[in-house]
Amino acid sequence: MVRFRFSKGLNREPDPKNVKLHIQSGSSSRALNAILPLVASGQPYEAHQKTRTFTSRYSKSGQYDTAIDVLFQSARELLKVSQHCPAGxxxxxxxxxxxxxxxxxxxxxxxxxxxxxxxxxxxxxxxxxxxxxxxxxxxxxxxxxxxxxxxxxxxxxxxxxxxxxxxxxxVLNFCQLAVLTCQRANGEKNKVMHESWVRLCGTYQSKGGVLATRETLQEIATLYFAIPPPRTQPDNPLGAMISSMLGDSLTHPSLTIGSRILQVLEPWTGPTVRFPLLPEL
Incomplete structure (x- = not known):
């Protein structure tokens, strides 16, 4: 229901420049009274269609609060009966x-x-x-x-x-790839796995979180890939660790962090990987 607010004066007709439209609160009641009984009576498809119709109508007329209320309450009731509201x-x-x-x-x-x-x-x-x-x-x-x-x-x-x-x-992907990389390590002899470990650590440590400052990763690097620890305590542990791993080859294009780790490990992933890294579609 629309109410008109008039400007001061004796005008009998509303001045279009001074008219403000006010949608009464609770205007979603009409839609919900038509939708929710359908959900309760086991007609979710019909409830979906009515929700779509009412939501579209309210959105086109700028009644966004009403549209949100209808969507929220309809989706909540549909969820209770294992349905999900695609409307809107x-x-x-x-x-x-x-x-x-x-x-x-x-x-x-x-x-x-x-x-x-x-x-x-x-x-x-x-x-x-x-x-x-x-x-x-x-x-x-x-x-x-x-x-x-x-x-x-x-x-x-x-x-x-x-x-x-x-x-x-x-970080389940890191765990699975770390195991596969260490499995193929052979100290300094396997340069491919050496570089793969560097890229793997660089990729995940750069994201922060629990792997950002793990000294354990340096110990693993030394144990499996013969990568010596930093000589002094660095101000930037990640940067120093990568520098010590790569030495003068840090700028080599083949060592771009995170760019080819899956290509290197692909021949060995197979069925042993429970949680494969899924690419974006």
Whole structure:
């Protein structure tokens, strides 16, 4: 319902320059009264269609708060019956998901990231699942939850993006590649593995996190690849470590950090790698 606010004066007709439209609060009630009974009666498809129709109508008329309310409440009810609401704009779903994620409302953000289907939403969902798992629960269950729900929605790109981001956060890729690289090491004799270890460490240490200042990596470098430790305590441990590993060959184009590690290890990955590094599509 639209209410008109008139400017001061005795005009009987509203002045178009001074008219402000005010949408009454609670205007989502009409849409929800039509959608939610369908969910309760076991008609999720019909609920999807009505949600799409109402959301599009509200968005086109600039009633974004109403559209958000309809999407949120409809998606929440559909989630309860193992359905996910694909209605509405992808960017709007992503935006709502990000807001809820930042507020710590993980369970409410999840259906919006799934409904969005965007790659950015899949990455945000993976990061959120990692944080969510810290509150309790098996990490693998959260990985399955995101992957399978994207596949259930028919979104293979979303599933691949999600699991790639998820795996990268717990540094599982580093673990598997570190084992394979050390397995093929032969001290100073195997230059290929020597260079592969340098690239592997450089790639993951440059991202920060738990691997940023691990002295253990230097010990492994010495044990398997005969790379001596730095002579003095460096101001920049990562830079000194890489310099000591590469010496004067640091600028060699074949040693670009992180660029060819998978090419080097590809002949040995095979079925032994449980969590392959998935490329972006």
């Amino acid at each position: 704009d992808q960017d709007l779903h992503h935006y709502i998901g990000e807001l809820l994620y930042k507020d710590g409302a993980f369970d409410a953000a999840e259906p919006h990231f799934l409904a969005s289907g965007k790659r950015d939403s899949a990455r945000s969902l993976a990061n959120m699942m990692i944080e969510w798992s810290a509150a309790g629960g098996a990490l693998g269950n959260f990985a399955l939850r995101g992957t399978l729900l994207y596949l259930q929605n028919g979104n293979i790109v979303g599933a691949r993006t999600f699991i790639s981001q998820f795996i990268a956060q717990p």
